[in-house]
């Protein structure tokens with residue numbers, strides 16, 4: 001690790017109150033970044049800020065509120081003078097079977113994972129436009145969005161949409177902005193604690209944070225890890241439907 005490779009960079013982490021976002025805040029703070037810490041749970045963010053020390057600031061926000069997202073983005077820009085990197089990690093997950101959907105929960109998950117991403121893009125793209133320096137906008141998808149697997153909805157559909165959204169952002173802004181897609185495999189967090197099945201090649205959030213910190217500095221569009229797991233799913237995704245769909249049905253049993 002280069003202790004100072006993020007020195008004095010202003011980084012906005014959305015989803016910093018737990019899991020991968022919290023670990024990323026610790027990692028980037030150790031590497032010199034100045035952070036805007038966002039999520040809904042303000043006490044967790046305040047504790048993180050106190051633990052990290054330094055010049056970090058807390059901006060509690062419910063990303064499903066478009067106006068609040070716009071105002072928060074403007075407030076961060078005013079407080080820091082510029083935003084170098086924006087890392088969207090907020091998400092909700094509740095695995096469901098398609099024949100027993102909780103439709104209120106479905107709406108809530110789509111609201112956070114997908115509408116939240118649009119609220120953020122709507123708020124930050126004008127800010128990036130006014131900044132002279134080339135900023136970075138990173139969206140967290142998931143391997144769950146690569147191909148429709150059993151029992152992962154509606155989370156996996158929102159993650160497929162995030163992959164698509166990141167691709168569009170790259171197509172529209174890739175020449176002026178550094179657009180990144182983060183694609184983790186299984187990471188041990190409160191999100192995956194809900195799973196009652198074996199999670200192959202699961203890693204700790206601290207390791208995920210190191211992968212992300214490294215990847216954000218790279219030229220690559222997609223930051224994916226762990227490599228072996230990703231490789232297998234990318235192969236599955238690239239197969240003709242006649243084969244891949246047969247395999248996803250086997251996973252179900």
Ligand SMILES: NC(=O)c1ccc[n+]([C@@H]2O[C@H](COP(=O)([O-])OP(=O)(O)OC[C@H]3O[C@@H](n4cnc5c(N)ncnc54)[C@H](OP(=O)(O)O)[C@@H]3O)[C@@H](O)[C@H]2O)c1
Nearest residue numbers: 015017018019020039040041063090091142186187189191
């Ligand atoms: N863990 C995995 O295996 C895995 C695998 C692939 C992808 N991912 C992705 O990695 C990212 C981080 O997940 P995680 O595993 O670290 O889960 P996590 O610990 O549950 O973190 C989710 C974060 O999102 C925030 N959040 C949720 N709703 C929000 C809202 N409406 N407004 C603002 N913030 C909100 C949460 O904070 P508050 O509750 O305080 O708002 C929390 O900080 C997610 O995008 C997830 O889909 C995770």
